[in-house]
Amino acid sequence: MTRKKITLSYIPNGSERKASFKKRKKGLMKKVNEISTLCGVDACAIILSPYNHDPEVWPSSLGVQEVISRFKKLPEWDQGRKMENQESFTRERIKKTKEKLRIQEKENWHKEMTNAMFQCLAGEKLHNFCFLDLNDMEWLLDEYIEDIARKIKSLKKEKHLKNGSSSG
Template identity: 45%
Template sequence: MAEISTLCGIESCAIIYPENEPEPEVWPSPEKAKEVISKFKEKPRLEQNKRMLNQETLLKKRIQKAEDQLKKQRDENRQKEMSNLMFKFLSTGGISDNNVSLIDLSDLSRLIDQTLKEINLKIEKTQNQDQVEETQTKH
């Protein structure tokens, strides 16, 4: 708890009820714990609940974050699969694999469209830079 308090720059306390012990363990001291709890209770209810998490809410947030990361990773993997498929088609001169699904072809089409847009933007940017440089060298 001391490390959390130091790392986060917050006031904190801990009250732990060990099994088969008549008195709880209090950190840093019972007086300091009472002070921290009093400060907490003085805050408006909305402020108290602002960052408060119970175990269920914490787990739900962690699960959602993990699901989001998984989705992002799946999307990245799919993008790489389609890039590999595109390069395979380019190197063989066309579709020679009958195992390509309509979904793959649709995703591949989107990837090709996206790649062409990126290429066209780079061409435009390069042409604009060339025109600016050409104009500057004339003056």
């Protein structure tokens, strides 16, 4: 059973927020344990919450200190190399989403123009299209004509090579 997608926003109801915090904290600790166990890596988690005065840590205070100590011994450049915060993570997601959108819009445009072109070939009147649509359609037709010309040239070359090698 799949869960519904939630929107990430502040939970105004205090008791709901606390319940969500406890559930998610437990899940986070479980994930840190899993990645450490399954992948054989050193990992730790430190959670400072308004519901508990002491920080909650995994695996233990000593384990957390060891991981942090190893991290601090790395050169400064290595420390920040793969570090991610909410802002950089969100910025990267937005960038990827914009790129996907750009690709999808280009694909949709191509399909729309191809469809419009075939409608014209089927006898639909050109006056249903605006100047920009007609301009785009002309560009697309030019692309198709160039593709056809390349294919014809390639086929002629193949035919010439076959005829030349069979007569020799």
